[in-house]
Amino acid sequence: MEELIIRVKTLLAAQFGDEAATIESSGLQPALVVESLLLRQVCLFLRDHVDTYFDFLSCISAVDDGVPAGTFTVVYHLASIPYNYQLTLKVIVPNDRRLDNLPSVPSVSSVWRTADWHEREAFDLMGIYFEGHPDLRRILLPEDWEGYPLRKDYEDAEMYHGIPIK
Amino acid sequence: MVIDKTYQQAQRAYEERLTAISAEEMVINMGPQHPSTHGVLRLQLITDGELVKEVIPHIGYLHRCFEKHAESMNYGKTIPFTDRMDYLASMNNSHAFVMGVERMLGIDHQIPKRVEYIRVLVCELNRIASHLIAIGTYGIDIGAFTPFMWCFRDREHIMNMLEWASGSRMLYNYIWVGGLFYDLPVDFESRCAEFINYFKPKLVELDELLTGNQIFISRTANIGILPADVAINYGCSGPMLRASGIRWDLRRTDNYSVYPEIEFDIPIGKGEQGSPGDCWDRFKVRVDEIRESVRIIEQCLARLTKELKRTVDFDPRALVPKKVNLKSQDYYVRAENPKGELGFYFVTQEKSDIPKRVKARGPSFNNLSVLPELVKGILIADLVAILGSIDIVLGEVDR
Numbered sequence: 108m109e110e111l112i113i114r115v116k117t118l119l120a121a122q123f124g125d126e127a128a129t130i131e132s133s134g135l136q137p138a139l140v141v142e143s144l145l146l147r148q149v150c151l152f153l154r155d156h157v158d159t160y161f162d163f164l165s166c167i168s169a170v171d172d173g174v175p176a177g178t179f180t181v182v183y184h185l186a187s188i189p190y191n192y193q194l195t196l197k198v199i200v201p202n203d204r205r206l207d208n209l210p211s212v213p214s215v216s217s218v219w220r221t222a223d224w225h226e227r228e229a230f231d232l233m234g235i236y237f238e239g240h241p242d243l244r245r246i247l248l249p250e251d252w253e254g255y256p257l258r259k260d261y262e263d264a265e266m267y268h269g270i271p272i273k
Numbered sequence: 274m275v276i277d278k279t280y281q282q283a284q285r286a287y288e289e290r291l292t293a294i295s296a297e298e299m300v301i302n303m304g305p306q307h308p309s310t311h312g313v314l315r316l317q318l319i320t321d322g323e324l325v326k327e328v329i330p331h332i333g334y335l336h337r338c339f340e341k342h343a344e345s346m347n348y349g350k351t352i353p354f355t356d357r358m359d360y361l362a363s364m365n366n367s368h369a370f371v372m373g374v375e376r377m378l379g380i381d382h383q384i385p386k387r388v389e390y391i392r393v394l395v396c397e398l399n400r401i402a403s404h405l406i407a408i409g410t411y412g413i414d415i416g417a418f419t420p421f422m423w424c425f426r427d428r429e430h431i432m433n434m435l436e437w438a439s440g441s442r443m444l445y446n447y448i449w450v451g452g453l454f455y456d457l458p459v460d461f462e463s464r465c466a467e468f469i470n471y472f473k474p475k476l477v478e479l480d481e482l483l484t485g486n487q488i489f490i491s492r493t494a495n496i497g498i499l500p501a502d503v504a505i506n507y508g509c510s511g512p513m514l515r516a517s518g519i520r521w522d523l524r525r526t527d528n529y530s531v532y533p534e535i536e537f538d539i540p541i542g543k544g545e546q547g548s549p550g551d552c553w554d555r556f557k558v559r560v561d562e563i564r565e566s567v568r569i570i571e572q573c574l575a576r577l578t579k580e581l582k583r584t585v586d587f588d589p590r591a592l593v594p595k596k597v598n599l600k601s602q603d604y605y606v607r608a609e610n611p612k613g614e615l616g617f618y619f620v621t622q623e624k625s626d627i628p629k630r631v632k633a634r635g636p637s638f639n640n641l642s643v644l645p646e647l648v649k650g651i652l653i654a655d656l657v658a659i660l661g662s663i664d665i666v667l668g669e670v671d672r
Binding site: 135166168169173209220240244245247248249250 | 332618
């Protein structure tokens with residue numbers, strides 16, 4: 108696992124420059140922190156490169172790092188079916204939590220179609236805007252729901268269509 | 274590009290798409306109460322006569338805020354919530370969740386062999402139960418009622434056994450972090466062996482009733498063909514991916530729990546009746562997987578009655594931690610559920626037994642997302658056949 112991530116980082120550094128990705132290791136699974144602007148190109152590169160073939164996107168998770176940190180993290184778990192590798196990518200976006208200024212991350216739904224629904228879910232529950240997503244509607248909650256419930260500063264509304272929900 | 278700060282442009286585009294249909298087209302709602310949607314799934318079909326031009330799935334009717342709940346309670350208390358995700362395979366859900374927490378704690382290599390074998394035993398029993406429902410209800414979707422009754426009759430034996438072990442019929446909370454709720458009841462092994470002896474001939478009967486049935490074949494072969502590259506790109510997993518010809522089973526590729534010690538094959542779709550990746554293949558892979566699960570159960574029973582026999586002083590809760598104390602880290606765990614890859618992504622907090630974030634990746638969620646791709650230009654009746662072959666559980670799609 109350790110070895111793979113260093114190899115992938117070297118590949119990315121050769122293609123996109125040294126700042127494209129940095130290794131972050133807090134536990135059992137080290138992750139690559141990718142520059143937000145390069146995300147789509149990096150993903151496409153990792154999917155099609157003959158040494159990696161990360162053809163399977165397992166999961167996209169949006170994480171709220173907490174109000175004091177002032178950032179959101181989007182985590183991508185990739186798998187390579189031909190090589191049986193696993194890789195974690197992270198994108199960290201600073202944001203001021205205003206509801207008319209959502210953190211924006213490039214959409215990877217053109218790389219893996221899995222991302223389509225996963226990004227809709229992250230938008231729905233965490234309020235991450237995915238630039239270039241073909242159909243970024245709410246997916247689990249009703250379309251007129253207000254706010255993004257998985258945010259740490261979310262407060263339940265009193266009423267929804269005249270129904271007390273608190 | 275200028276971003277609309279209300280973030281409603283996609284919603285408006287969707288509404289415009291529906292109002293802008295041509296005179297030949299018609300919008301039909303299927304669900305959320307349609308029986309063949311296997312739960313509360315609503316599909317909006319844009320049809321031209323009998324042909325489906327486009328389908329827009331609407332999910333979320335069974336959204337129970339699993340991820341939000343998981344952020345407010347400790348790891349042990351979350352296990353009953355995982356049971357309710359894929360309620361047809363609760364054991365497998367808790368197994369995956371527990372495995373992730375154990376690995377983060379670093380106790381995954383200390384779990385006694387007997388505990389691991391019991392876990393695999395109950396998980397495989399549950400896998401059979403889940404596949405029996407998939408096959409039985411698929412029969413109903415296609416118009417065959419008998420297989421449904423037969424499958425439910427056999428499934429009931431499994432439900433009774435698991436109820437005996439855990440005290441609950443469907444939602445078990447049996448597998449705990451570090452161990453089990455209780456050891457198996459006395460004589461469970463022999464009753465389970467009896468069931469396997471009873472079940473094997475029944476499986477042959479069931480196979481004869483549906484698999485080679487000409488009416489069934491003409492309804493499912495060459496329908497809803499899912500090529501392997503599309504399946505991978507949409508994140509399909511489990512029987513869905515294997516039916517498209519990819520030998521990808523996490524029990525083998527990840528070698529978790531005691532699966533490396535157990536012999537079993539991974540059935541894949543070969544396109545025997547039509548093309549690889551059609552509805553019939555997806556059905557057949559599930560039937561073959563039941564057979565493999567029976568093999569696994571037999572091997573587990575052999576070990577559990579010989580070298581891992583129950584002893585008086587055996588305590589399945591010996592390693593259960595009083596408080597799960599983790600350092601700040603994140604971990605993604607994945608396991609092979611009856612429906613595919615179930616993943617949990619944990620972000621933990623320093624010195625706290627309450628996670629900061631738990632994300633669940635349900636296999637049905639991803640398998641269902643391929644539906645709009647599969648149904649372009651097919652007949653409405655075939656849509657039901659395709660949907661049934663995906664085998665979704667809405668509890669897991671919506672979480």
